[in-house]
Amino acid sequence: MPERLMIGTRIRERRVLSGIRQSELAKQAGISPSYLNLIEHNRRRIGGKTLLKLAQALEVEPQVLSEGAEATLISALREAAGEPGTDGPELSRIEEFAGRFPGWAGLLTDLYRRTQGLERTVETLTDRLAHDPFLADSLHEVISSVTAIRSTSSILVETEALEPEWQARFHRNINEDSARLTEGAQALVKYLEGAPNRDAEVQSPQDEMHAYLATRGYHFEELERDVAGPRDVMRLLKDEAAQAMSTPAQSLTREVLLRYLADARALPLGPFLARVRSIGLQPDRLADATGAAMAQVFRRLAALPGDEMGPVGLVICDASGTLVFRKPIDGFDMPRLAGACALWPLYQVMAQPQVPLRARVRQVGRGGEVVDALAVAGLAAPTGFDRPALMQAHMLLLPDPGGAAEEVRALGVSCRICPIKDCVARREPSIIAEGF
Amino acid sequence: MGKKVLLIEDEPNIIEAVSFILSRDGWEVKTHSNGHDAMEAVRLRGPDLIILDVMLPGKSGFDILTEIRGDVEFAETPVLMLTARGQMKDREMAEKAGASQYMTKPFSNADVLAAVRDLVGA
Numbered sequence: 432m433p434e435r436l437m438i439g440t441r442i443r444e445r446r447v448l449s450g451i452r453q454s455e456l457a458k459q460a461g462i463s464p465s466y467l468n469l470i471e472h473n474r475r476r477i478g479g480k481t482l483l484k485l486a487q488a489l490e491v492e493p494q495v496l497s498e499g500a501e502a503t504l505i506s507a508l509r510e511a512a513g514e515p516g517t518d519g520p521e522l523s524r525i526e527e528f529a530g531r532f533p534g535w536a537g538l539l540t541d542l543y544r545r546t547q548g549l550e551r552t553v554e555t556l557t558d559r560l561a562h563d564p565f566l567a568d569s570l571h572e573v574i575s576s577v578t579a580i581r582s583t584s585s586i587l588v589e590t591e592a593l594e595p596e597w598q599a600r601f602h603r604n605i606n607e608d609s610a611r612l613t614e615g616a617q618a619l620v621k622y623l624e625g626a627p628n629r630d631a632e633v634q635s636p637q638d639e640m641h642a643y644l645a646t647r648g649y650h651f652e653e654l655e656r657d658v659a660g661p662r663d664v665m666r667l668l669k670d671e672a673a674q675a676m677s678t679p680a681q682s683l684t685r686e687v688l689l690r691y692l693a694d695a696r697a698l699p700l701g702p703f704l705a706r707v708r709s710i711g712l713q714p715d716r717l718a719d720a721t722g723a724a725m726a727q728v729f730r731r732l733a734a735l736p737g738d739e740m741g742p743v744g745l746v747i748c749d750a751s752g753t754l755v756f757r758k759p760i761d762g763f764d765m766p767r768l769a770g771a772c773a774l775w776p777l778y779q780v781m782a783q784p785q786v787p788l789r790a791r792v793r794q795v796g797r798g799g800e801v802v803d804a805l806a807v808a809g810l811a812a813p814t815g816f817d818r819p820a821l822m823q824a825h826m827l828l829l830p831d832p833g834g835a836a837e838e839v840r841a842l843g844v845s846c847r848i849c850p851i852k853d854c855v856a857r858r859e860p861s862i863i864a865e866g867f
Numbered sequence: 868m869g870k871k872v873l874l875i876e877d878e879p880n881i882i883e884a885v886s887f888i889l890s891r892d893g894w895e896v897k898t899h900s901n902g903h904d905a906m907e908a909v910r911l912r913g914p915d916l917i918i919l920d921v922m923l924p925g926k927s928g929f930d931i932l933t934e935i936r937g938d939v940e941f942a943e944t945p946v947l948m949l950t951a952r953g954q955m956k957d958r959e960m961a962e963k964a965g966a967s968q969y970m971t972k973p974f975s976n977a978d979v980l981a982a983v984r985d986l987v988g989a
Contacts, residue, residue: 571922578878578881578973578974579881581974581975582881582885582976583880585976586884601883601884604880607880608880
């Protein structure tokens with residue numbers, strides 16, 4: 432069908448969409464209903480003046496009705512359809528498509544343009560990486576010195592009865608090359624650390640949320656007041672720091688803050704602090720005394736002002752083992768999302784919901800300190816016969832008070848960086864080389 | 868007398884190590900360490916085998932290889948290319964320019980020995 436005639440179809444679509452009757456539109460445009468009918472069925476050409484009047488009556492730009500506006504759209508559609516790998520779009524009906532679904536067609540061409548833009552960006556970045564002169568230089572330096580060291584050291588090891596002069600010379604060469612290797616490696620590390628887009632490091636919404644909570648010290652005075660309500664959560668989310676987060680991170684943060692609010696209402700700060708002062712950091716006795724669930728007491732302890740109680744760590748996981756909440760404590764590392772060590776008491780308690788477990792633990796490897804781990808698992812939400820029960824486990828981490836006689840359990844952070852040998856819980860090999 | 872090998876490489880300690888293992892294996896080793904006049908060195912030494920680094924100051928190993936192959940006298944001389952990059956593109960370029968064999972750094976001494984012995988049919 433010729434493009435020009437499709438104006439009629441567009442007029443009809445617009446009129447039906449606006450809920451105007453044919454006779455009424457004809458009247459407004461000053462033409463007879465039968466003439467409009469012919470136009471709408473693409474059986475009469477339409478002149479500029481009539482087009483303007485019809486556009487006015489339909490409250491659209493005349494270009495939307497005329498072919499001009501669509502010409503670019505149609506050519507963009509043709510371009511998109513010409514991409515290799517597209518599986519036979521109906522080219523013969525391209526005008527009809529653009530005319531009947533201008534919004535969808537526009538969306539399609541926008542997406543096509545964005546894809547092309549992104550492809551170009553990827554190409555540019557790949558190109559930059561491949562031809563980055565500094566990167567190439569440093570790598571060349573590293574590889575050259577490694578090659579020399581490898582070759583020289585194997586001569587030293589493999590050559591029988593190597594003359595002392597040669598031996599001394601090769602030793603000196605290795606020494607020289609190892610210094611060069613050190614420089615090259617340091618330069619690489621420095622360069623990669625200082626890469627300009629490091630700030631734009633891909634961060635998960637969970638990371639963003641945790642970074643936000645950390646800047647606030649995991650304590651929100653705004654939600655501790657007697658009169659605090661959900662509107663205070665919304666107000667917090669409107670401030671600059673929260674607005675800087677991505678939308679998914681904001682929505683995660685809202686959930687966490689709403690839970691904080693509910694916890695604060697159940698265990699108000701003043702009375703709770705008074706109890707902690709008299710009973711001490713003993714979640715079971717605090718739960719007993721307040722009638723609150725142990726998990727709630729855990730969360731409350733982790734939300735106390737830092738100068739009040741000293742360091743309190745908390746980690747919460749769902750039934751899949753994913754760490755949905757992390758408040759770190761010195762001497763105990765937590766992986767960013769999943770894949771934590773299966774030996775953690777956090778996971779042990781999943782086998783026996785509601786049964787608390789306390790253990791002194793220490794992460795193997797550098798920087799691991801003995802911490803007191805208290806864990807309990809339970810339902811995360813009210814359950815019923817018509818839906819799956821959602822479990823969650825909480826693990827509170829306190830600095831080891833010292834003097835306890837209990838054995839310290841060794842555990843890891845996650846398998847990839849864990850040096851424990853012959854571990855029954857291992858699910859992937861460690862990247863830490865043997866004997867390192 | 869052993870066969871003659873010309874090593875064109877700019878890293879002094881690599882030159883020293885490779886020269887050492889080749890001499891111990893009975894080769895007469897000549898070395899040259901820049902790209903500009905590499906072709907002159909080839910003509911001067913008239914080697915039975917050339918070991919050629921890709922990244923040389925002054926001129927790329929690929930260009931030198933093209934010159935070597937362009938000279939009737941050395942069109943058939945085995946050339947072992949050394950490179951720090953193991954990318955397919957480099958390998959293809961080396962083959963296209965007429966390299967007899969291609970080796971990626973870092974290499975083991977045994978591999979270099981095996982390759983040169985193989986190339987001259989020793």
